[in-house]
Amino acid sequence: MGRIDLDVVDHIATITLDNPNKRNAVDAPMRDGLRAAYERIEHDDDIHVAIVRGAGNRAFSSGGYIDGYHEVNAFGPGGGGPPPIPRPWPIWKPFIAAINGYAVGGGFALALACDLRVAGRSATLGPSGLRRGAVQGAQQSQRLSRLVGASKALELLLLSRYVGGEEAASFGLVQAVVDDEQVMDTAMDWARTIAGYSPWAVQRTKQLVYEGHHMPLGEAFAWEEEVAAEGYRRPDALEGFTAFSEGRKARFS
Incomplete structure (x- = not known):
């Protein structure tokens, strides 16, 4: 067994x-x-x-x-x-x-x-x-x-x-x-x-690939743009870009 x-x-x-x-x-x-x-x-x-x-x-x-x-x-x-x-x-x-x-x-x-x-x-x-x-x-x-x-x-x-x-x-x-x-x-x-990356961003990336693959291309582009815009509004994006500007490693939640 x-x-x-x-x-x-x-x-x-x-x-x-x-x-x-x-x-x-x-x-x-x-x-x-x-x-x-x-x-x-x-x-x-x-x-x-x-x-x-x-x-x-x-x-x-x-x-x-x-x-x-x-x-x-x-x-x-x-x-x-x-x-x-x-x-x-x-x-x-x-x-x-x-x-x-x-x-x-x-x-x-x-x-x-x-x-x-x-x-x-x-x-x-x-x-x-x-x-x-x-x-x-x-x-x-x-x-x-x-x-x-x-x-x-x-x-x-x-x-x-x-x-x-x-x-x-x-x-x-x-x-x-x-x-x-x-x-x-x-x-x-x-x-x-x-x-080490943002869990939300990682999971949305996987979802975009799997679910967008069979959408009409225009719909897939629009959905990706919507998800990406949401990501920019999240705290992880603020932390990631701030860390880059400050020359340090980002610490994601």
Whole structure:
């Protein structure tokens, strides 16, 4: 039986998928733990950014715990299939996936649900649904096509193809590929940077990207202008520009 560990330090939440004997496959208790972790991150104002990682160095997550699905007759006539793993949207706080080893199947879906992804050079990422006779669920087709374009998404999905860290970086699936031992350090550096900014401005930036992407361009521009104008009226903007003028580091609320 696996577990979800949630630690919060200096406004940064770290979610650890802890089931290393099963390559951090997500079983039923872990699904419950993920839901609880997401709820806390969404509503706890002390948390500004979150990192998702797998325990050990063999896997971020190999997906759902298949033996557990068999136990509840999830497959075949009358079966409901495994429940979706990811959620972060529409949590507007940023999520960073720190990917070592395998991020496949449902684990791949969980990584796609994050906003930023850093992978180790020996990482393996990709969808596995068609290998199992199933449609790639857990929002994979929709997220992947938006991240890397329809053509590349169809290649990965229809071939059910896994890619390494270097290849994933080459077409934008991950934002950075680093030596395996540097994955968590890189994710933490990103998280510290984001946690040092205005939480309101960070969350509105993420929301603008996600929700503005499918608006007509004129509407998206107008909405961005409205949000930016609101931001200039907030105390954080006064602090940020004053700190710049005074040559000091801004201290945001």
